[in-house]
Amino acid sequence: MLSKRIIPCLDVRDGKLTKGIKFKGNVDIGDPVETAARYYEEGADELVFYDITASHEKRDIMIETVRKVAERIFIPFSVGGGIRTVEDMREVLLAGAEKISINSAAVKNPDLISMGAEIFGSQCIVLGMDVLRVSISEKIPSGYEIVINGGRAHTGIDALEWAKNGENLGAGEICLNSIDADGTKDGYELELSRLISSNVKIPVIASGGAGTPTHLFDVLSEDKADAALIASMTHYGTYTIREIKTYLHERKIKVRMNW
Amino acid sequence: MIAIIDYNAGNLTSVKRALDFLGQKSVITSDFSTVVDAERIIFPGVGAAGRAISDLRQRKLDRAILEVFNCDKPILGICLGTQIIMQRSQENNTVCLGLIKGDVKLFSESLSDGQCGRLKVPHMGWNSIRLNKAHPLFDGVDPSSEFYFVHSYYPVPDEQDKILGETSYGIQFASVLISKNLIAMQFHPEKSGRPGLRILDNFCRWNGKGYAE
Numbered sequence: 374m375l376s377k378r379i380i381p382c383l384d385v386r387d388g389k390l391t392k393g394i395k396f397k398g399n400v401d402i403g404d405p406v407e408t409a410a411r412y413y414e415e416g417a418d419e420l421v422f423y424d425i426t427a428s429h430e431k432r433d434i435m436i437e438t439v440r441k442v443a444e445r446i447f448i449p450f451s452v453g454g455g456i457r458t459v460e461d462m463r464e465v466l467l468a469g470a471e472k473i474s475i476n477s478a479a480v481k482n483p484d485l486i487s488m489g490a491e492i493f494g495s496q497c498i499v500l501g502m503d504v505l506r507v508s509i510s511e512k513i514p515s516g517y518e519i520v521i522n523g524g525r526a527h528t529g530i531d532a533l534e535w536a537k538n539g540e541n542l543g544a545g546e547i548c549l550n551s552i553d554a555d556g557t558k559d560g561y562e563l564e565l566s567r568l569i570s571s572n573v574k575i576p577v578i579a580s581g582g583a584g585t586p587t588h589l590f591d592v593l594s595e596d597k598a599d600a601a602l603i604a605s606m607t608h609y610g611t612y613t614i615r616e617i618k619t620y621l622h623e624r625k626i627k628v629r630m631n632w
Numbered sequence: 633m634i635a636i637i638d639y640n641a642g643n644l645t646s647v648k649r650a651l652d653f654l655g656q657k658s659v660i661t662s663d664f665s666t667v668v669d670a671e672r673i674i675f676p677g678v679g680a681a682g683r684a685i686s687d688l689r690q691r692k693l694d695r696a697i698l699e700v701f702n703c704d705k706p707i708l709g710i711c712l713g714t715q716i717i718m719q720r721s722q723e724n725n726t727v728c729l730g731l732i733k734g735d736v737k738l739f740s741e742s743l744s745d746g747q748c749g750r751l752k753v754p755h756m757g758w759n760s761i762r763l764n765k766a767h768p769l770f771d772g773v774d775p776s777s778e779f780y781f782v783h784s785y786y787p788v789p790d791e792q793d794k795i796l797g798e799t800s801y802g803i804q805f806a807s808v809l810i811s812k813n814l815i816a817m818q819f820h821p822e823k824s825g826r827p828g829l830r831i832l833d834n835f836c837r838w839n840g841k842g843y844a845e
Contacts, residue, residue, distance in 0.1 A: 376759065494678050494679050
């Protein structure tokens, strides 16, 4: 059977990690390439890079980073942040990323999903969704709204509607980020995950809120998600990937234990 | 020299990077004679079958692959490369190369794991393989290893002896096929970590023959 994926997420600005990452054994690493290699060795199933470089001129630095990562790690990885055109997509894929993640740009221009899927294949296109819990209304029947620009701008788009729309346009996967849960370390937004995952055919990666292995168990059991994004819980050496996977494995969640 | 066949089908550079990492010389090419003259060939690809076959034919690479197959040089098919060596694919209703008899089918929408429910299509992520017999490409690969898959279609060979390995995803499907000097895998060895690299490394040394029965 298919394993559930554990995916560390790395934020990169101007070619450097925004926060130094500390692996157990107190090794401090601020270099995205070294960190990626380390996570690859430690059993990550996939990696996500999020480019938060503000200026478009510095995108070349990110492309160079992607190229170096691709020479060192032989698991899939995706790159998101600042991808606005098909050309941006092509550049990142040619540099060696397996997938590209589009978020605000897809909300502003949904054709970007279909164009990307048509040219590069659906398996390359991850639809990133930033979701905020709101009161149920005629416009937002699910009670979850899509927000963009890092969670600052409301769109009036219902999250469930957008997920189905994204699937129909050709997205191959959804990375579902709860703005409410993000950074809390209190656990994933389970209801949101269940809602989206049970209503689309494509895989869903849950994101936001992971603090302990129990949180991963909660979101990966009963098919609420196909994969779980993690950040601080492994970045600061609180847990290793092996510890998280062992916890899940012992509780009958299928994960890749041999790497 | 290993020829990686370029027919406009997706991420060829990842196969090349893995071979570079292993210190194996390779070239990405769509040139007929480079393919035919290569010591061994890799036939990768992501994308759709219909487009892939028409690109191959346009570049006469279908004939090159057949020629390499007939002169017993090692061939490795990966992902879409594994599907278009079959006779027909349901994807775009495509007539394929026919190196192995059988069809390529779409995973059913009602695919279920028999417990808590519906399985997603594409089959995306890490899954294991049950080998029916030993093969040089899997030398040194731990049987509990998992490999990275991403596909919505799967091969269904007519002849059971063409199936080297099977994978379970709601159904059992043939995830590794063999026919003489040809081996084809539905997963991506270049994206499957250390066990995947081991398979590629084994391929680079393979003489195109299976173990004696």
